[in-house]
Amino acid sequence: MAEETPQIKWEGKSIVELKGPTADQIWPLLEDFCNINKWFPSIDVCNHVDGELGKPGLTRYCASKTLSTYGSYDEAEVRWVKERLLMIDPAEKCLSYEVLENNSGFKSYVATMKVLEINGSDAGENGCKIEWSFIADPVEGWTLEDFSSFINFCLQSMGKNMEQDVLSG
Numbered sequence: 001m002a003e004e005t006p007q008i009k010w011e012g013k014s015i016v017e018l019k020g021p022t023a024d025q026i027w028p029l030l031e032d033f034c035n036i037n038k039w040f041p042s043i044d045v046c047n048h049v050d051g052e053l054g055k056p057g058l059t060r061y062c063a064s065k066t067l068s069t070y071g072s073y074d075e076a077e078v079r080w081v082k083e084r085l086l087m088i089d090p091a092e093k094c095l096s097y098e099v100l101e102n103n104s105g106f107k108s109y110v111a112t113m114k115v116l117e118i119n120g121s122d123a124g125e126n127g128c129k130i131e132w133s134f135i136a137d138p139v140e141g142w143t144l145e146d147f148s149s150f151i152n153f154c155l156q157s158m159g160k161n162m163e164q165d166v167l168s169g
Contacts, residue, residue: 009108010144013133014152016159021166023117023128027093029162030113030130033085034060039165041157049082058085059100079104086110109136130159
């Protein structure tokens with residue numbers, strides 16, 4: 001009987017730096033676990049499914065329509081994911097969540113997001129950064145490099161949207 005080789009996990013981290021907004025201004029936007037669709041570029045819907053807001057165990061359902069090869073939305077194909085908040089620490093401005101169910105090929109996925117202050121030497125250099133790290137089983141149809149690029153693209157877009165909201169508010 002052949003020995004099973006252990007599955008290699010994917011790990012990665014992306015960072016976005018925001019100029020101007022403080023960690024105290026950005027954290028409430030990220031902490032609002034069931035409204036990620038306001039910031040995340042490809043999520044059309046995010047609904048509270050179960051659990052208490054702001055507490056571990058909180059579960060959300062996120063979905064998005066996919067783009068066809070012609071650039072129009074394919075109404076027949078909706079990508080969805082159900083995620084559960086594992087840990088949330090407002091003092092440290094970080095949270096972790098896991099994918100429970102999905103139709104996007106995730107078998108195991110856990111992510112941690114942190115908001116950290118940036119203090120520059122000049123007043124104009126102040127701001128914050130968001131770190132998004134993950135550990136996952138390989139996803140069919142993706143390479144680690146492509147998946148990490150996708151996470152980075154989403155984080156850069158999300159950060160820009162949050163930055164614009166805070167600075168225009």
